[in-house]
Amino acid sequence: MNKPKILIVEDDPAIRNLISATLEAHDYQYHTAMNGASAILESASYIPDVMILDLGLPDLDGVEIIRRVRSWSNLPIIVVSARSEDSDKVEALDAGADDYLTKPFSIEELLARLRVALRRVRYDSARLLDESSVYVNGDLKIDYAAGCVYIKEQEVHLTPIEYKLLCVLARNTGKVLTHNFILKEVWGSAMASDTPSLRVFMATLRKKIEETPASPKYIQTHIGIGYRMLRQ
Numbered sequence: 001m002n003k004p005k006i007l008i009v010e011d012d013p014a015i016r017n018l019i020s021a022t023l024e025a026h027d028y029q030y031h032t033a034m035n036g037a038s039a040i041l042e043s044a045s046y047i048p049d050v051m052i053l054d055l056g057l058p059d060l061d062g063v064e065i066i067r068r069v070r071s072w073s074n075l076p077i078i079v080v081s082a083r084s085e086d087s088d089k090v091e092a093l094d095a096g097a098d099d100y101l102t103k104p105f106s107i108e109e110l111l112a113r114l115r116v117a118l119r120r121v122r123y124d125s126a127r128l129l130d131e132s133s134v135y136v137n138g139d140l141k142i143d144y145a146a147g148c149v150y151i152k153e154q155e156v157h158l159t160p161i162e163y164k165l166l167c168v169l170a171r172n173t174g175k176v177l178t179h180n181f182i183l184k185e186v187w188g189s190a191m192a193s194d195t196p197s198l199r200v201f202m203a204t205l206r207k208k209i210e211e212t213p214a215s216p217k218y219i220q221t222h223i224g225i226g227y228r229m230l231r232q
């Protein structure tokens with residue numbers, strides 16, 4: 001990939017300047033948009049690799065922008081919102097955002113989120129050429145056709161629920177998935193009261209696939225929001 005193209009959508013000039021200065025210094029290309037209408041235009045014409053989207057814009061609701069962009073594009077969307085707005089983040093993730101940054105954020109956090117997003121872009125484009133039904137991520141391998149999971153070539157025995165859970169996370173590698181999304185995918189319905197049992201299944205799954213379940217390298221926890229499979 002040449003210099004990655006980033007679209008910054010932010011109406012606050014101070015934050016917009018901070019993000020653009022950071023990208024400039026780290027060899028990214030970028031365009032900026034100050035409202036939702038130009039965000040949608042730019043995402044269609046500039047064709048960014050990643051969009052950084054402030055949820056509080058003067059004209060359009062951030063979630064509406066995500067829905068519209070998702071109707072034609074799968075580009076990673078990192079939403080930016082204030083700490084008090086956890087429900088906004090969840091709504092944005094369920095609408096198709098990949099990740100979030102909480103204001104105020106550090107330059108290191110911003111760059112780390114971009115790296116995760118770009119890893120997904122690179123992986124997705126490589127994946128298009130690869131028809132295999134095998135998922136490989138570091139030492140983790142899922143053979144979808146056989147329904148088998150391996151760590152370092154050793155088969156791991158998962159219960160049907162653990163396997164389903166792992167497949168949902170793997171299929172969405174790099175993306176933060178909300179509790180609701182995961183519950184719906186695995187059990188077919190989502191009730192807030194199910195979140196504790198999700199936590200239990202996640203713990204047993206981690207014991208089986210993570211070398212150190214207390215500091216997991218595959219499945220990341222997002223407190224109050226959900227989980228994410230990280231690309232190794």
Ligand code: CA
Binds near residue numbers: 010012054055056057
């Ligand atoms: Ca704003």
